[in-house]
Amino acid sequence: MRAFNTSFTLESTARTEIADITALVTSAIRPFAVSTGIALVNTLHTTCALFINEFQSALMEDLRGLIERLIPDSAGYCHDDPRISDCERGNARAHLRAVLLGRTLAVGVNDGDLTLGQFQSVIFAELDGPRKRAISIQVIGE
Amino acid sequence: MRAFNTSFTLESTARTEIADITALVTSAIRPFAVSTGIALVNTLHTTCALFINEFQSALMEDLRGLIERLIPDSAGYCHDDPRISDCERGNARAHLRAVLLGRTLAVGVNDGDLTLGQFQSVIFAELDGPRKRAISIQVIGE
Amino acid sequence: MRAFNTSFTLESTARTEIADITALVTSAIRPFAVSTGIALVNTLHTTCALFINEFQSALMEDLRGLIERLIPDSAGYCHDDPRISDCERGNARAHLRAVLLGRTLAVGVNDGDLTLGQFQSVIFAELDGPRKRAISIQVIGE
Numbered sequence: 001m002r003a004f005n006t007s008f009t010l011e012s013t014a015r016t017e018i019a020d021i022t023a024l025v026t027s028a029i030r031p032f033a034v035s036t037g038i039a040l041v042n043t044l045h046t047t048c049a050l051f052i053n054e055f056q057s058a059l060m061e062d063l064r065g066l067i068e069r070l071i072p073d074s075a076g077y078c079h080d081d082p083r084i085s086d087c088e089r090g091n092a093r094a095h096l097r098a099v100l101l102g103r104t105l106a107v108g109v110n111d112g113d114l115t116l117g118q119f120q121s122v123i124f125a126e127l128d129g130p131r132k133r134a135i136s137i138q139v140i141g142e
Numbered sequence: 143m144r145a146f147n148t149s150f151t152l153e154s155t156a157r158t159e160i161a162d163i164t165a166l167v168t169s170a171i172r173p174f175a176v177s178t179g180i181a182l183v184n185t186l187h188t189t190c191a192l193f194i195n196e197f198q199s200a201l202m203e204d205l206r207g208l209i210e211r212l213i214p215d216s217a218g219y220c221h222d223d224p225r226i227s228d229c230e231r232g233n234a235r236a237h238l239r240a241v242l243l244g245r246t247l248a249v250g251v252n253d254g255d256l257t258l259g260q261f262q263s264v265i266f267a268e269l270d271g272p273r274k275r276a277i278s279i280q281v282i283g284e
Numbered sequence: 285m286r287a288f289n290t291s292f293t294l295e296s297t298a299r300t301e302i303a304d305i306t307a308l309v310t311s312a313i314r315p316f317a318v319s320t321g322i323a324l325v326n327t328l329h330t331t332c333a334l335f336i337n338e339f340q341s342a343l344m345e346d347l348r349g350l351i352e353r354l355i356p357d358s359a360g361y362c363h364d365d366p367r368i369s370d371c372e373r374g375n376a377r378a379h380l381r382a383v384l385l386g387r388t389l390a391v392g393v394n395d396g397d398l399t400l401g402q403f404q405s406v407i408f409a410e411l412d413g414p415r416k417r418a419i420s421i422q423v424i425g426e
Contacts, residue, residue, distance in 0.1 A: 001143040001282075001285040003320040003425045005394060036145040038182050038280050040322050040390050044401030046338040053241050054188040058220035058227035062234045063241060065220075070212060070354060078342035078349075085342035092346045099337050099347060104390045106182050106246045108280040110147060115278055117186030136399055138322050138392040140282055140285075140424055141145045143285040143424075178287040180324055180422050195383050196330040200362035200369035204376045205383060207362075212354060248324050248388045250422040252289060257420055259328030282424055283287045 004032045004139045012048075012129030016064060020055040021135070022122045026114060029139050034109045037141015041105040044136055047094035047128035049101035055121035067097045067127075094128035101125055109141055146174045146281045154190075154271030158206060162197040163277070164264045168256060171281050176251045179283015183247040186278055189236035189270035191243035197263035209239045209269075236270035243267055251283055288316045288423045296332075296413030300348060304339040305419070306406045310398060313423050318393045321425015325389040328420055331378035331412035333385035339405035351381045351411075378412035385409055393425055 006028050010021065029039050043050055053059075077092030079085050105122060108115030114122070126133065148170050152163065171181050185192055195201075219234030221227050247264060250257030256264070268275065290312050294305065313323050327334055337343075361376030363369050389406060392399030398406070410417065 005320055046403045051241055059237055061220040066238050078345045095343055096350050099335050106248050106390050119188045193383050201379055203362045208380050248390050261330045
């Protein structure tokens with residue numbers, strides 16, 4: 001049994017952006033050649049998210065519509081009010097969307113690769129870009 | 143320290159169905175006799191979910207009401223529009239509900255058994271059934 | 285490689301209360317001196333939640349507003365209706381909010397400490413207090 005850490009960065013190019021990062025995560029963990037174990041994929045940020053689902057562009061549009069409907073851009077957020085908050089960037093929506101979507105993926109690893117279903121992708125959601133983002137990965141296994 | 147993989151399948155019988163699978167997960171991990179460790183329970187699908195809460199039928203009705211209110215069956219989803227999507231099954235709602243509810247459970251394992259609180263159950267939510275579903279489990283521990 | 289279990293309790297003082305428990309979690313895992321690994325932080329309850337984000341008071345007010353808007357205190361919940369439920373405490377809202385926010389944190393551990401980004405805190409949300417709550421932690425690493 002061994003434990004490994006790795007990380008990579010990516011740069012988002014829009015305020016909201018949803019990207020399939022399955023290949024990046026796969027490339028990051030493959031060198032450890034773990035035959036049986038788990039991988040944790042985390043963002044170290046508070047305004048982006050990670051989740052697993054089908055990466056289909058029409059569906060990602062729907063997801064974007066959903067989070068904008070549930071958590072509107074502006075809704076009188078305290079965090080965005082300079083009179084009561086020291087936040088320089090009015091991005092409450094991005095924090096709240098990140099909490100709702102989650103920031104950690106825990107995935108099985110088999111024969112060096114992520115255990116994903118046929119339609120599953122590892123998906124990164126930038127919620128307050130464009131920014132440079134770090135993805136941190138822990139792999140534990142044998 | 144060892145790492146183990148196992149899995150089981152279940153068949154849902156309705157479009158939306160919420161089931162207590164604690165006993166199935168417990169039976170799947172007990173043979174590994176892990177005294178201290180963790181278990182990851184994942185679905186390999188994109189239209190069902192896993193979470194932990196109290197499995198009480200009235201509460202599960204409320205949960206069903208909640209996800210149908212937050213993510214209605216039809217809301218002009220792009221994914222369901224044959225003009226812009228190659229999806230054969232108009233199931234955007236199921237994908238979006240799965241993202242909201244989550245698909246991984248990470249639970250402690252002690253003395254071979256899941257570390258659950260008195261009122262906690264491992265709950266599976268079918269969001270686009272009826273279908274045959276695979277649950278994949280990784281156990282790491284000593 | 286080793287696996288460790290630990291836990292601590294905390295007492296909430298209000299019905300809804302959001303607290304930064306990063307220091308408590310850090311103190312709980314540091315004695316294990318894990319140089320590389322992961323920590324799972326779980327609640328063993330069904331009406332409180334754990335997540336990671338920026339702990340800023342104005343933002344936490346916004347989060348509170350969000351969960352109260354998405355899941356109102358009273359919305360004719362079945363769980364709260366004594367005619368169809370044996371629940372003695374009308375707390376469907378708390379269960380549903382807990383499902384939405386999540387109850388497990390999986391975090392990397394490096395040099396004995398949690399791998400958190402600059403603005404990340406481990407946040408506990410009491411959704412049906414005041415109560416005494418147990419937080420269970422599993423650490424696996426080398």
